[in-house]
Amino acid sequence: MSPLPEELSLVPLHQHPELLEACAELLAEEWGKSRALRLHALQRSSDAFPTCLALLRTPAPTEPTCPPSLVGHVRLSRVAGQPSSLFVESVVVARALRGRGYGRQLMEATERYARARGFCCLHLSTHDKQQFYAHLGFVPAEPVQIVPFLSPAMPAAALQAFAVPSSPTAAAPVVLAAPQPPLSPPAVPPPPPLPPPSRTGRGPAEGTGQSPQESPHRDARGLPIFWMKKDI
Numbered sequence: 001m002s003p004l005p006e007e008l009s010l011v012p013l014h015q016h017p018e019l020l021e022a023c024a025e026l027l028a029e030e031w032g033k034s035r036a037l038r039l040h041a042l043q044r045s046s047d048a049f050p051t052c053l054a055l056l057r058t059p060a061p062t063e064p065t066c067p068p069s070l071v072g073h074v075r076l077s078r079v080a081g082q083p084s085s086l087f088v089e090s091v092v093v094a095r096a097l098r099g100r101g102y103g104r105q106l107m108e109a110t111e112r113y114a115r116a117r118g119f120c121c122l123h124l125s126t127h128d129k130q131q132f133y134a135h136l137g138f139v140p141a142e143p144v145q146i147v148p149f150l151s152p153a154m155p156a157a158a159l160q161a162f163a164v165p166s167s168p169t170a171a172a173p174v175v176l177a178a179p180q181p182p183l184s185p186p187a188v189p190p191p192p193p194l195p196p197p198s199r200t201g202r203g204p205a206e207g208t209g210q211s212p213q214e215s216p217h218r219d220a221r222g223l224p225i226f227w228m229k230k231d232i
């Protein structure tokens with residue numbers, strides 16, 4: 001558990017099975033798909049990644065009878081070929097609680113969680129929340145590939161097999177990260193080669209071809225997608 005100001009705490013879901021149902025509901029409410037499928041994916045959380053984390057609001061000492069309630073959720077996965085990086089996805093705050101600083105708390109607690117485990121960079125992708133992440137210190141970045149769920153029986157050495165990346169097309173078992181929570185590793189093609197730097201004069205970040213308004217990258221459905229990262 002990570003220490004947080006106020007009465008918030010960030011806990012790994014696999015250590016708190018009592019939160020599984022509520023997390024599944026939170027994700028299903030935001031992104032659809034059945035609660036049962038969400039539940040199945042959440043049940044695969046582990047310390048070996050992907051790890052699902054729940055932001056909890058615990059009662060103030062003056063309200064000892066209130067149980068802790070779920071505020072938000074985030075999932076962390078390993079990044080192929082970048083052993084000191086994690087990929088952040090399925091970032092969500094309960095609808096009724098948005099706009100009160102919990103999203104920032106969720107992301108900052110996630111940074112502390114990752115840093116405490118020796119990671120020094122967070123990556124993510126988003127369709128429309130690039131301004132939110134930029135506000136929290138994320139900058140435009142190149143696309144990365146995440147390491148999907150692996151069998152618990154898979155030896156650590158096997159992870160080396162995912163430590164690709166000479167070329168993004170050469171890594172069959174590795175999937176392209178998506179900004180919404182996939183229920184299972186999606187069979188999405190690797191990112192396309194980066195186009196030449198934009199010449200529109202709207203200030204794309206150097207080398208990424210991205211600006212807060214424009215991205216040269218597209219997801220599997222052809223929608224613009226923004227890739228970002230933050231050194232932590």
Ligand SMILES: CC(C)(COP(=O)(O)OP(=O)(O)OC[C@H]1O[C@@H](n2cnc3c(N)ncnc32)[C@H](O)[C@@H]1OP(=O)(O)O)[C@@H](O)C(=O)NCCC(=O)NCCS
Pocket residue numbers: 030090091092093094097098099100101102103104105125126127129131132135179
């Ligand atoms: C994105 C989300 C997690 C933000 O949570 P939140 O609790 O509303 O955000 P906060 O209130 O903590 O906002 C933190 C800061 O970001 C800013 N911010 C929030 N949303 C923003 C946005 N869309 N664009 C720019 N800034 C934003 C806030 O003004 C605030 O600034 P401050 O800390 O300097 O006052 C929440 O809106 C959400 O769950 N959305 C639906 C799921 C989703 O889209 N997730 C992202 C997938 S990539």
